[in-house]
Amino acid sequence: MKEITEIKVEKTSTRVKSTMCDLCEVVFDGEDWGAWSSHYSHEIKSTSVKMETGNGGRSGGHIRHVSFDICPECFSKKLVPTLKAMGATPTVKVSDW
Ligand SMILES: [Zn+2]
Numbered sequence: 001m002k003e004i005t006e007i008k009v010e011k012t013s014t015r016v017k018s019t020m021c022d023l024c025e026v027v028f029d030g031e032d033w034g035a036w037s038s039h040y041s042h043e044i045k046s047t048s049v050k051m052e053t054g055n056g057g058r059s060g061g062h063i064r065h066v067s068f069d070i071c072p073e074c075f076s077k078k079l080v081p082t083l084k085a086m087g088a089t090p091t092v093k094v095s096d097w
Contacts, residue, residue, distance in 0.1 A: 021071035023078055033071050047075045 016031035028034045033045040047070050054063030070079055080090060 019069050021074055022068045023070060023074040026071055026073075028071070045072050047072055049075075049079070 018027050018029055019031050019033065020027045033047070035043045035045040037043070048067075049070050050065065050067035052063055052065050055061055056063060083090070
């Protein structure tokens with residue numbers, strides 16, 4: 001028979017301490033561009049500009065990640081107009097519940 005006892009294990013993990021916009025260099029704590037949350041509600045401020053390419057299988061793989069950290073204001077006021085000027089049309093979805 002084995003007797004089980006609890007032991008305390010220290011573990012070190014990482015989190016995003018702050019994020020700086022690659023365009024205007026504004027810095028926010030964490031990774032959500034200053035979004036807040038409470039017990040009852042939360043604000044979403046998330047942007048994503050990235051490319052992932054590569055391949056993989058069970059024995060291994062290779063994936064290249066390229067990304068930019070662009071704050072919501074630069075996303076709306078700089079990136080979107082620039083891409084529209086280049087002929088791109090953004091996909092816009094609205095979620096209500
Ligand atoms: Zn910015």
